[in-house]
Amino acid sequence: MIDFQIKICGVRTESDVRVCETAGADCVGLNFFPRSIRYLPPDSPDALAVSRCGARAGIVRVGLFVNEKASEILRVQSLLQLDAVQLHGDETVADAEELLNARIPVIRAIRLPTTALSLEEIAAKIGKWADVPVALLLDADAGAQFGGGGKQLHWPSIASWAEESPQQAGQPSWILAGGLNSENVAKAIQTSGATRVDVASGVESPKGTKSPELIQKFVSQCVQRGVDVER
Numbered sequence: 681m682i683d684f685q686i687k688i689c690g691v692r693t694e695s696d697v698r699v700c701e702t703a704g705a706d707c708v709g710l711n712f713f714p715r716s717i718r719y720l721p722p723d724s725p726d727a728l729a730v731s732r733c734g735a736r737a738g739i740v741r742v743g744l745f746v747n748e749k750a751s752e753i754l755r756v757q758s759l760l761q762l763d764a765v766q767l768h769g770d771e772t773v774a775d776a777e778e779l780l781n782a783r784i785p786v787i788r789a790i791r792l793p794t795t796a797l798s799l800e801e802i803a804a805k806i807g808k809w810a811d812v813p814v815a816l817l818l819d820a821d822a823g824a825q826f827g828g829g830g831k832q833l834h835w836p837s838i839a840s841w842a843e844e845s846p847q848q849a850g851q852p853s854w855i856l857a858g859g860l861n862s863e864n865v866a867k868a869i870q871t872s873g874a875t876r877v878d879v880a881s882g883v884e885s886p887k888g889t890k891s892p893e894l895i896q897k898f899v900s901q902c903v904q905r906g907v908d909v910e911r
């Protein structure tokens with residue numbers, strides 16, 4: 681499985697990737713969900729430039745898809761030489777297995793309510809994904825938008841779940857997402873116990889445009905809380 685600690689999702693230009701590299705992030709997400717404001721057309725010159733720039737910088741490149749056919753995901757992964765794919769919709773375990781069989785690392789978004797949750801409620805949302813060798817990305821349910829909504833999870837509930845749910849053999853560590861930003865990420869890491877984080881809207885100004893200052897501040901807060909990248 682690919683390894684990364686800090687993922688900046690929804691980068692759309694080579695310059696965005698360079699900012700992530702300079703700040704010290706080790707992963708970027710390319711958003712291939714057409715309804716997102718962060719959409720990057722997979723066949724565009726920008727997508728190729730972003731991917732190549734990430735490769736040169738040694739940054740993990742993740743393609744984000746929502747309810748896309750496995751054949752299209754495989755096509756885009758191969759075209760852009762993506763290191764992993766993120767399934768953020770209602771994809772099934774069978775869909776993920778098709779990608780895993782093609783040796784593509786998979787991140788599975790689990791969309792949770794933002795309220796306090798019991799272990800059982802979180803486990804029920806994770807369901808069969810607990811037994812599949814994918815990295816679980818815990819995100820706040822953004823309804824019809826699917827993600828990128830800037831809503832926070834109830835971090836103490838996540839901490840309780842993580843403490844009580846030993847990682848399955850072969851399953852990578854889970855990733856915390858949902859409404860993170862430079863002001864709250866330190867507390868989010870401390871409270872939830874996350875060792876890997878993912879952010880989209882929290883490092884943008886205006887919304888949809890990545891901010892070098894906010895990315896720098898976000899990564900610096902992660903590093904101060906011990907979520908650090910190895911380069």
Ligand SMILES: O=C(O)c1ccccc1N[C@@H]1O[C@H](COP(=O)(O)O)[C@@H](O)[C@H]1O
Pocket residue numbers: 689690709711713716717718744746768819825826827828829830831857858859860878879880881882
């Ligand atoms: O970012 C989006 O627009 C998006 C659209 C559809 C599915 C997922 C999306 N983003 C993912 O959601 C998390 C959390 O976003 P935010 O930090 O709360 O804005 C983001 O990191 C992406 O992985």
